[in-house]
Amino acid sequence: MTATRVLVLNSGSSSVKYQIVDMADGSRPAAGQVERIGEEGGAADHVTALKQVGDDLAAQGFGLDSPELAAVGHRVVHGGTRFTEPTLVTDEVLTAIEALVPLAPLHNPANLTGIRAVRELRPDLPQVAVFDTAFHATLPEAAYRYAIDRDTADAHHIRRYGFHGTSHAFVSRATARLLGKDPSEVNVIVLHLGNGASASAVRGGVCVDTSMGLTPLEGLVMGTRSGDIDPAVLLHLQRSAGMTPDEVDALLNRKSGLLGLCGDNDMREIGRRMAEGDEAAQLAFDIYVHRLRKYVGAYTAVLGRVDAVTFTAGVGENSAAVREAALRGMGLLGIEVDAVRNAVRGSAARLISAKGSRVAVAVVPTDEELQIAQEAYSLVTL
Incomplete structure (x- = not known):
């Protein structure tokens, strides 16, 4: 057998x-x-x-x-x-x-x-x-090295590692297949939006930038994590508020993001509250989307040519409102979402870009288990 x-x-x-x-x-x-x-x-x-x-x-x-x-x-x-x-x-x-x-x-x-x-x-x-970090190991030094003293950084292994790598690998390759192309021919911005959230810029199947850093805290606004923040905020909280490092860690990782902004980290509940006119929920949504838009713009500049922007994971796959708001008004970048396509729910990989959009916009369900199985099986059957 x-x-x-x-x-x-x-x-x-x-x-x-x-x-x-x-x-x-x-x-x-x-x-x-x-x-x-x-x-x-x-x-x-x-x-x-x-x-x-x-x-x-x-x-x-x-x-x-x-x-x-x-x-x-x-x-x-x-x-x-x-x-x-x-x-x-x-x-x-x-x-x-x-x-x-x-x-x-x-x-x-x-x-x-x-x-x-x-x-x-x-x-x-x-x-x-x-x-999780392996797919991001191809980042050039200009992308992974932080602008702090080199000796200190090297001594303590401080650099951008990136996470959600199996998801970014699977989704970027699946996007290429959806476009009928080989991954080596496609430049993709992948937006993995779950309770944890990260973005990546993938050029020809190779990751060249990603939003998470030394830890999964950096980057996008997440369910309970702050994402990007002025590092001096941490010093200020310790010096002026008397918070310990562990308390600051708990604040940024477990009491921030959408939860910290409005008391909910479930985008479905936030959407319901927005529909009822809840201002805190609306602001949390706006901050979340604003950060997404910044990364899409930045990674467009990093890649030079973008063939697709792809949404994945729980929020990315299921929230039409997030997808529409994140890419609204990006026609000058060649990114246009079709409202009817975007509103359709489904479990299959699909395009939601408008006819004539220079950049494809896709929804691709992630499958980290399949990616892990494929990589493990390939290794043991060499």
């Missing part, structure tokens, strides 16, 4: 999401998640959670001991400068990922725990780490 299935695991700090992808036909025979790890009523730890995943898969007819499994593909958030492509997990790789924990203290430890748990349950099964 040929092993054609890949188990994709996204092991977070308090949850494990899983999906089996069959590379023979692209089907997804099993999927699910275990939540509230370490909390009352939930799994005690990640090893227990992974055993529950194994039980859930077995109940669906796909045990971890299945000979049809070719590999396990793990989402790992931070690969630093070392990991710029999918990597077969070894003891040395685990040690290197652990060394990167200071750059992603909330994510890499959970990712490592998931890998180790699978190793304990199926030590013979190839495991592949697919890094």
